[in-house]
Amino acid sequence: MSRATTESKSVVREAGMLERWHVARQNLGVLGAVVISGRYTRADGSILDKALLYAALEKVIHKHGALNVCVAGEATPTPAFVRLDRIDLDEVVTFVDGDLREVLEAEVAKGFDMTRPLWRILVVPDGTVNFSFHHVIGDGQSGIAFHRTLLAALNEMGETSPPHSAVVSTSAKVTLVPPIEQVANLHVSPFRLIREIIKMLVPASWTAAYWAWTGYPCPSERKLTANLRLLYHKPEAAHRILQVCRAHQTSLTALMHTLATLIISEYLAEDPSNTGRYTSISTSIPVSLRAFAKAPPGVMCNYVSTHFSFPTLIKRTPSTDRSWLREFPWDSTSELSKTLRKQQTHSAESLGMVKFIGDFEAYHMNKLGKKRDYTFEISNVGRFPGGAETPGGDTGSSAWTLDGVYFSQSNPSSGGAIHVNVAGDPAGGIGISVSWAEGAIDDTFGEAFFEAFKEGLEEVVHHDIA
Template sequence: MTPQTEVIRPCGNMETYSTARHSLGLYRCVAVTGRYALPQGISTLSQAKQLLQDAVAQVVAEQPFMQVGIADEDKQTSSFVRVPQINLSNHIQWFPPSHPGSGSGPDFNTGASGPDAILCKHLSHQHDQLWPELTQRPPWKISIIPTQPSQGCEPPPEIEVLYFFHHAISDGTSGSIFHRRLLHALNNPSPSTTHHLQPNNILTLPTPPTLPLPQENLVNGRISWPYFLRELWSAFGPAWLKPKPAATPWTGEAIRLDTPFHTNVRIVAVPALAVSNLLAACRAQGLTLTPLIHALVAASLARHLPSETAPSFEPSSAISMRRFVRDPTLDIDNKMCVLVTSTSHPISESLTTALRDSPSSSGPTLETAIWTVASSVKTDLQTRLTSLPNDDITAMLRYVSDFHDYFRKKDGKPRGNSWEVSNLGAIEGSRSSDSQAEVEGENGWKLTRAVFSQSAGTVAQAFCVNVAGIAGGETTITVTWNEAVTSPEVVEGLAGDLEVWTRKLAEGESL
């Protein structure tokens, strides 16, 4: 950090967790991709480019975390620093038009196949990149891919906007906030923002940003002595004094810090009608979509992995902590920041066996076994949500004295979880009614699809399952993994099962 660098504030515990991972090369970025339908009246691609750049500048001007860099990632005292000018040319990259249906057959170098092959390749590439010049450039990037227009037609009917960001400046929910605010900016351009956007694509930010406080300051949770001692024992108690589990959950290959970093991406699209029917089926069981997805993943892995390798599973769910923020000065629904935790869901050997044996005539039907596992996950989630924000694992990060050493000590150890499900929920894709300009008429930009993805972390779970949708529209289930940790055959089998099973459950068919 140079003497003239202006520190905005030190990184908090969760933020330092991410800066340390990035500085060690163990995790790179999160992404939320939105597909935008262009309104009538845009006649050329160059016009669309200018409108999008102006809208991005408008979002940057209102989001403090898009205005800062990071200093001293390799130290415990990492900080967010001011970046008074942002060259948008370094952050926004346009690619040639591609047809959404281009690409066929699996590509095991990226996990790409079928209709989303091009998108998967873009996501895979960027999820493997480290953020450069962190003190001078805010760690976010936008890749834009126009869809291939019909012959002789310009501009393209839709545009994919891929928003990538360092996990220290935003969580997954922040990615959906970016697209909601971008949609608002496209339909409600602000002249005041363009005054600070120079012809050479330099956005000037005349005043230092005021960042939201770290999670430990915004969420008022306490740690009980029983929880504290239990976590302490789990982390530092001698193994020979701990009872051996009945079955060791499958968590992929052990952690190796020297594993080549590579993220494969596979997208499973669930059409709007199927989503509606799936949600109805979940409600009939007293469930939501997240527990069902966990159960479907467990059922697939039970089919594709032998009982000797995978006698049981222990996945996790990401949980947003925004509901626990009580700061009236923070517009929590519209401000990007990091407010997230997770909880684990042990799927016992007996439940896993039921999934594995369900095709036999003597066992339960596969649907029954899946709903039973989903109900178990739902109970775990409800129990955790009832206790939060107290006894939260993220609050224990205050006792980590050296985050870099914390990650280095994981080398050679088993992974903590089998997989993670992170569900953004549904993003409103039509124009909101928070301004007169949006109320008048239906001709405006619209968000028609969302894809949520993240890097395959070296010290993370065996693979990630990220879910996002558009209200009333399609939902996507995106799987990211490193082939050195989880075999492509297992993930391709999972993707195929998710495609078939979500369709059959939506149509009321037997699995």
């Protein structure tokens, strides 16, 4: 495939503010891939083959304009999306052997050639399709939108695929949804600006960030490698977890946020050298702005902001009881859930702050070698639209079904120490990926965090809410 240039390709539109942010991260080598995975099986037990996948992908490509573009002028202040004349599926689709966890661990650390399609697919033997894409063309929910379209396309075709070619010609009228600043009010109040300026002027010890534990400092060199672990709750267990959340008037994201905070608090309390040094951790929770921007779940776009917080370290009464739910702070967890609901509109202001950063590349480079901004990020793309409401719920009589959905993304050296990514599947199951950046924490703690997180959620499954 020939490389794209602004002279030889049709410009679809210029990159927006958030898209330029991700282009800058790509240029610096601090941005890998976003991956949404899902296992496709048919009622008769067969799994996806190349002929069926290619035929379905042609329909998906024609549905989503983001799959038909690349980026030109990425090293300039005004990068633009340009149309690719064609997509060669043999170049973007790979059937691979190997364990899913290992495939994802390697894939999220890979970048993209901006002059070629900004997505790729890896299919593992059990029929799991790993849709890997550049953040510039979509947020996590965009990956869900892709799988919704692919599942529908497979079920429209039936058992056999129509004649197809590995080369898909794109439409001459490729369109993209507008950038977020054109469809949402990102106004920043004077009060917010003054507060941010004050934070830059006061001594570091006066700020919440100074007293927050965020793992080891960012390395001076750029890295994308991370350790990744997977955890899946079947529909029955997932339904039970959500029941517990409702009983305590909280959300799944808030529950996991508090559980992660509790685990880290216990870890820090076990080391006497931390006594009096830290009073909190720093966390990041991406918040979808789709509802705010009136964007339906079925489109590919990048409409997301972030809610930052500094939760206080959780202190519990010493006990031989290993239970993570002992003295669990359900009240503060419920309050966080309420805050996150408000952030679906309020966090637009946080995204608006990006426009005051003059040089994106310098901003990201300045993170290297410094204390991390946050300890962990928890990102939840939510329930799969149209999925089952109850365990074992009816998913219809479609020939193809989708389960085992996971959301994974790169964990760069300049980001948070730990990432927790959550996704639901049509059957009602919940997939969770936990990763920690290389050198951000000790691997022994990373493994211990994952095991404790798994233990805590298992406790929730069996939690008595009577």
